[in-house]
Amino acid sequence: QQQVKQSPQSLIVQKGGISIINCAYENTAFDYFPWYQQFPGKGPALLIAIRPDVSEKKEGRFTISFNKSAKQFSLHIMDSQPGDSATYFCAASIFNAGGTSYGKLTFGQGTILTVHP
Amino acid sequence: DVKVTQSSRYLVKRTGEKVFLECVQDMDHENMFWYRQDPGLGLRLIYFSYDVKMKEKGDIPEGYSVSREKKERFSLILESASTNQTSMYLCASSSPGHFNYGYTFGSGTRLTVV
Numbered sequence: 001q002q003q004v005k006q007s008p009q010s011l012i013v014q015k016g017g018i019s020i021i022n023c024a025y026e027n028t029a030f031d032y033f034p035w036y037q038q039f040p041g042k043g044p045a046l047l048i049a050i051r052p053d054v055s056e057k058k059e060g061r062f063t064i065s066f067n068k069s070a071k072q073f074s075l076h077i078m079d080s081q082p083g084d085s086a087t088y089f090c091a092a093s094i095f096n097a098g099g100t101s102y103g104k105l106t107f108g109q110g111t112i113l114t115v116h117p
Numbered sequence: 118d119v120k121v122t123q124s125s126r127y128l129v130k131r132t133g134e135k136v137f138l139e140c141v142q143d144m145d146h147e148n149m150f151w152y153r154q155d156p157g158l159g160l161r162l163i164y165f166s167y168d169v170k171m172k173e174k175g176d177i178p179e180g181y182s183v184s185r186e187k188k189e190r191f192s193l194i195l196e197s198a199s200t201n202q203t204s205m206y207l208c209a210s211s212s213p214g215h216f217n218y219g220y221t222f223g224s225g226t227r228l229t230v231v
Contacts, residue, residue: 009157034219043121043207043222044160070203089159103213104150104175107160 003027006067006084006108013115019077021111032095033076034105035064038087039073047088051095067108080115087112120144123208130230136195140208142200147213149191151175151183152222154205163206166191167213198230207208 007025013019023033034049049065050057050073057064063076077084091105124139142149150169152160152175162175164173165226172183180202184192191210195202209220 006159012142036219038145043209043224044220045222046219049219062216103211104165105160106162106176108153109157109159 001095003106004090006090006111008111009109011114013080013113015080015082015115015117017080017115019075019080019084019113019115021037021075021088021090021113022072022094023074023108024070024072025106026104026107027092028071028092029094030092030106032093032103033064033066034091035062035074036040036089036091038089044089046089053106077113080113081117082115085113085115121221121223122206123206123226124199125226126224128226128228130195130198130228132199132228132230134195134198136194136198136228136230138193138195138206138208138228139176140191140193140223142191142208142210142221143189144210144212144221145188146210146221147188149185150209150211151181151191151193152207152209153177154207154226156227163193195228198228200229200230202228204228 035047036044037047038044038108061078088111090108093105121142151163166172166185181191182194208223211220
C-alpha cells in the first residue's frame with residue numbers, strides 16, 4: 001500500500017530551468033511533509049519541510065507548495081543547476097501523534113533529476 | 118559532525134545465510150530506523166525502534182528481525198537471506214520533536230544475495 005505517490009519518476013531539465021516534482025498522499029492525518037535529497041553513494045538528507053498550516057515555504061531556490069484540500073504537495077527548484085542533479089524523495093508523517101508513530105516517515109517512490117549544463 | 122555509520126558499504130551473501138547489518142549513531146537519538154531502497158519503490162520501512170530493547174514492525178518486516186541492545190546501535194538481521202532481499206539498506210536516526218532536523222541517514226549498505 002503506497003500512501004505517498006510521487007511523480008515523475010525521472011526528470012531532465014536544462015540549467016536555469018524550473019524543476020517541479022509532485023506528490024499526493026492519502027492519509028489525512030499526515031501533518032509533516034519533508035523533502036529529501038540523495039546524491040549517488042550517499043544517504044538521503046533533509047532538504048526542506050512544511051507543516052499544513054501554511055501553503056508555501058521557500059528556502060533559497062527551493063519551494064514547497066502545499067494544497068491540503070487536494071492532498072498534494074510539490075517541490076519547485078528555481079534556476080536549476082547541474083549540482084542539483086540527484087534523487088529527490090517526498091515523505092509524510094504524523095508528527096504530533098502520541099502513541100507509537102514516533103514521526104516515522106512514509107516516502108514516495110523518488111524522482112531522479114538530471115540538470116543539463 | 119554528527120554521523121550514522123553503517124558497518125559495510127557492500128556485502129555479497131549466499132542464499133540461506135544469516136546476515137547482520139550494523140548501524141551506529143553518535144547523536145544520542147532515541148529513534149532509529151531501517152529502510153530498504155529499491156528503484157521505483159522508494160524507501161520502505163522495515164523496522165524501527167524508539168528506545169533500547171523496543172522495536173516495532175514497519176511496512177515490510179517479513180524475513181527480517183532487529184536488535185537494539187544499546188541506544189547507539191541498531192542491527193538488522195536477515196534470518197535466511199533470499200535473492201529478493203538484494204537491495205540497498207539504509208539506517209536512519211532521529212530525535213522526537215526535532216521537526217527541523219529530520220532524519221540523519223547512513224550512506225547505506227548494498228546487499229547482494231546470490
